[in-house]
Amino acid sequence: MSFCKDCIKGVTHDGTPEGKIETIGGIECYVATPTVDYPKNKVLLFLTDVFGLPLVNNKLLADDFARNGFKTVLPDYLHGDAIPEDAMNAGTFDIGKWFATHGTADTRPLLDSVITALKADGVTSFGATGYCFGGRYVFDLAFDGVIASAATSHPSLLQVPADLEKYASTAKAPLLINSCTTDNMFPLEAQAKADEILTGFAPGYKREYFEGCTHGFAVRGDLSDPKVKAGKEGAFKSTVEWMIKHM
Template identity: 70%
Template sequence: MSLCEHCVQGVRHEGKPEGQIEMIGGVECYVGTPTVDYSKEKVVLFLPDAFGINLINNQLLVDDFARNGFKAVAPDILNGDAVPPEAMNAGNFDIPAWLANHGRDKTRPTVDSVVAALTDQGVTRFGTTGYCFGARYTFDLAFDGISHCSVVAHPSGLKIPEDLEKYASTAKAPLLINSCTVDAQFPLEAQARADEILGGGKFAPGYKREYFDGCEHGFAVRGDMSNEKVRAGKEGAFKASVEFFLQHL
């Protein structure tokens, strides 16, 4: 796993969260439930960035998925040890030290506990959406045949081209990548490789990549809404995600 400086930068958004904290499979989760009738067999598993489920930005995104008719569950994949919001833009957060305690050996079992509990509740189809840190698990759940539809925004922690090649050969879940101009974790070269490996009809389940010009890593969750291009990117990435889930989940 790896993160860059932009993984712990951004702007805290304003709003009033409408979801609830629930314990699912022994794991604290932030849950957004539609107020209208919805398919109880489907869940959008929201896999957050390093700031975790208590960052208001992530909670508001979960709420937005619920408003669009999907029950959305964001598990605390960081086991109560997310990057604190006050570290945002502080410029002195020790990313390597934090990552040492958040490897897949510690975080993946948490994801699996939630998936197992939701399955026991009758969920049969999982859509996964991973932002930054959470994108690693979106890929892994697709590799393991758990995810039925995958969406990532400015993914972190991927090995390029290995993970893209493995997705092409192993996964059955359609994939949407929301990408941007400045992204050390998923740069333009990686974006081009994704198109080369998965695009042009090569990946039968379905592949799409959206590109948001003038945006940088983190735009889809922690972007500065006072910047017109960034606002358009955040809203565009969310709209693309909803449409992809509506089509494939």
């Protein structure tokens, strides 16, 4: 498995996070809670890119989901060692060395601790939305039957076609994929293969495509570019609608 140059490129967005840092299952999490009544037994897991909990973009997106009625939990499954924001666009960060200590064996136990604690607190239904690095975990949680609804934007670390075939044969969670024009992690050929394998998937499958966008657009895109801005907003809208329908 590998990453691409766009995995650590992007733009930091403006805004002030409105959620809170809480410790859940011994893991630091960013929690965005709706200000209106919401189903207390449901949580949307926000599975971040490699910039993790510290990147303001991730927290602002979590806030946006909360505004749409979802209690949203962003776990620090990178054990306090997210790629620093100042590495974005620098072109010198060794992401391969970083990944050597951030594989599934390192990260999944932290995510599982959060999920176990939320279940103990009365949560009975989870959705998951994963960006880049987080897309891998959306698939894995669906494989394990943990989540009721799955969405991913420009996923990284997938094995194509193996993971798509496994999803079709074993997963029960309806799946949304937000894809784009330029994406070395989930290129046009992989997008076509997903459609080939998952069209007709009984629980539900949909792929959105955002022309003129690049890997990372849904969370780190340059909002001064009209196509990227439309792509980010479109991916968010499609994810909200998917979770409303399926979570």
